[in-house]
Amino acid sequence: MKKIYLPLALAATLALGACSSDNVVDNGGSNPIDLSKGGFVKMSLNLPTDNNRGSRATLDDGLDNEYGIKNAYLVLFEGKDEHNKENEATFKGAYELKNSDFSNFEAVGDDPNHVTITKRIAFANGTKPQSGRKLFALVVLNNNGLFTVDATKHELTFASNVTPGEYATTKNFVNFSKAIASTSANGTTPFASNVATNGIFMTNAPLSTQPGGATDPGAIKTLADVTDNIYTTEAEAKSKPAAEIYVERAVAKVTVHSGNGTLEANKDKAASKISYKLYNWAVDNTNKKSYIVRQYDNNWNKLYSDKAADANKYRFVWSSPVNPNATNDNKLYRTAFAQDPEYATTTANADNYNRIASNASMSTAFGNSTAFGDEHPQYCNENTFQVTAQNQDQTTRVVLGVQMSEPGKDTYGADLYTINGNKEVVYTKATLAERLKNILLNEPAVKTWIKTHTTYSFDIAFDNTTAGATTITKATFKDNTTAAGAPDEKLESFTPEQLNKALPNIVRYKGGVAYYAVRIKHFGDSDTPWNVAGQGVKAGVNSLIYPSATGTNIDWFLGRYGVVRNNWYDISVNKIQTLGDATIPAFTNDPDDVLENYISVSINVLSWSKHTQDAEL
Known part of the structure; x- marks a missing residue:
């Protein structure tokens, strides 16, 4: 199990000041609790670890500092006691969980990734929840300086690199969740500005109330209803069940594994073999903007592909619960896709992406790395789009620099050349x-x-x-x-x-380095099978490359490509069939899938999540 690095104990009692005798909440039909005297809300915080398994992707621990908690905040919303009304819930207060608040350890078994919090709360504005209203909780870990919280007024203020949008005038959950964080000038995602020091930004994960896979999933919920988990005394709170909160990281993770091999060249010559090895890599065409909380479209639950196996038919929700020990009515299931701020854009705007210039040196690219393997990840904002926009200039990719030997030799570093393409x-x-x-x-x-x-x-x-x-x-x-x-x-x-x-038309490969662009698949071939022969795929626009059915299953290929937060995309090169480009490959508006490939890679997706993909270059 992965260790969780907290600047505090794993579980504790948290105290907040009370303000008004008017603060009363009806907790599950029992005696109302006067929050002016302090009500104790009990929450169980589940970090995104390998104990929350599902069938859609393989889970993996990742690195220690990807689990570190540098700071924590509780954001409360008040909403109607009606199904699927959390988006309308209004902001009630934000509370920083300080080190001193985590002073009383509470054993939680042998799972170090499960943090139980018993926190004393009171509304700072002196208003009481209306009859029939509920309290909902959002937990934010590692805020990376994206907001501040007033310790007295319990107001939350976004930083300058966050655009609050409609939340500036209407402070409800849906508007809060759609506040947009922007990358820094050098392309660093604001959610993972310095993982070792600041940790990775995490918030509640959107979860389904019914399983997906072979069946039509249920409704989606992001906030945790804590109304029935508020108690008059700390002792009572500790003896009662906790409200379960499942958080996820706000970034996607990419790793590349080093590899080598040989390819055929100069087939009319005796010295036909060229050896190759991975030289450097960088994540390219990353989204400059991202929502504070993941946006999930409930309509996706109805979409399916009858080209996929029954087990993967409804691919947007996993089939195994994150809480397998819960009763059937309370089980929750991971969701597998997202909408980013540019999701509805059908034509790529280069200004929306962090890109390596096609005539630039890889050594000047943000994220350029010569280090490979699980210990050397790069992080980026999620980037998703509709099928009609599933094009190469809108898709996050990995640029691989592959060094080639002199033909017939195993020595590297010499310039190589081609003539007339x-x-x-x-x-x-x-x-x-x-x-x-x-x-x-x-x-x-x-x-x-x-x-x-x-x-x-x-x-x-x-x-x-x-x-x-x-x-x-x-x-x-x-x-x-x-x-x-x-x-x-x-x-x-x-x-x-x-x-x-x-x-x-001589082209020089400086130092023998050739570049390949590997577009990152999200659902990939298992959940969105791309059958050139069986589906009549032919060269052209998306409607030809990705033929669609009609009716409820029209989006067979939605999410085939893209990157989603809390997913780990691990790329391994299987085979290179021919020489790549001498410079960074240029962007085109061609569909992501091509009828001829020159590199074969595996993209392994884990939730952490890790994705593995095969490609032929």
């Missing part, structure tokens, strides 16, 4: 020069020069030292028999037109 034949500078020499030997001036210079060497020079398109600027034949002290006998009076005609 033919990636099946790869040259070094020496073999490129040899090809140019053989072409120039047919020039009349060269034929005349060679008659008197039978022993010679040949060399070429380029116009730049950057990756990408390059031009040979000079070709030199040099006599190797010139006497010591005598002037070199050279022939290099070739025009640029001659050289360009001989070897047009």
Whole structure:
């Protein structure tokens, strides 16, 4: 089990000041509690760990600091005692849970990821809940400086990098949840600005009241109803059941595993093998904005794919409960998708994404890393879209830098070249020069020069030292028999037109590094099977690449690509079939799936969650 790092004990009694004798709440039909004297609310906080299993993805512990709690806040809302009315619940107060509040340890068995809180509360504004109203709780862990809380008035104020939207005028839960946090100038997600120091921002997870998978799921709830978990005394609270709260991280996590192998090149040559190894990587095209709380569309529960197996038919909700020991009426199930602030956008706007420029060096990219494996993750905001927008320029991707050896050798670091876009034949500078020499030997001036210079060497020079398109600027034949002290006998009076005609469109792979873009799949092939033959898939727009049914199951491929918070996308390269791009691959508005792939990868999705994906390059 993963250790939880708290600046406080795992469970405790938390005290808040009371303000008014008018604060009364009807707790489950028992005697009303006068909050002016302090009411004790008991909550059981469940961190997103491997004990909350489901069938949709594999769960994994992750790193220790991904579970650390640096600070904690309780945000209370008051709403109607009616089903599915939590969005209308109004803000009642926010309370910081300080270190000193966690002073009394309460044993919770052998599960260190389960935090029980017994907190004394009172409304600061002196108003009492109306008859028939309920109290709902949202827990925020590791606020990363996105808001502050007034300890006296219990008011919550967002930081400058958070846009409150409609919450500024109407303080209810739905508007609070849709406050938008923006990334910093360097592209860092505000929810994980410094994980070791600040932890990862977490809030309540939207959960379903019925299982998905093979069955039509139920309603969705995010807030925890704590009305029946408020007691007059601390002793009574500790002896009673707690309100269960399940939190999730507000970021997606990506890791890449190092790998190596060989690919075929120069198939007409004896030295046909090229070895490769992963060189560097970065997460690219990440969303600049994200909601404070995950947004889930209840209409997704009705969507299904009759192309998927029965067990995965209703893919948006897991089939195994997060609380398997609860009664059937109280079991809750993980939801598997989200809407981000750009979800309804059908045409990509580059200003909405953190992107690596196609002509930039990978070394200057935010997040560029040469470290691989589970110990070296990168975090980003969730990024989702409709099927009609499931295009390469709207999809978060991983750019992989893969270093290639010289053909037929196992040494790395030399520049490599291709000609006229033919990636099946790869040259070094020496073999490129040899090809140019053989072409120039047919020039009349060269034929005349060679008659008197039978022993010679040949060399070429380029116009730049950057990756990408390059031009040979000079070709030199040099006599190797010139006497010591005598002037070199050279022939290099070739025009640029001659050289360009001989070897047009040369592309240089600096240091032998080729780049590949791997778009991250969320549901992937198991839940959204993409069958080229069976579904009549053909090149074109999304309606051709992702043919849809009609009626309730129209969105067969919704969520096939994208990244969702609290999901871990782990990428392993299985096979590379051909050379990639010499520079960062450019963005296009083509559909995410292509009919021909050059890299095979596995994306493993875990909830933590970790996603594994296969791709062929």
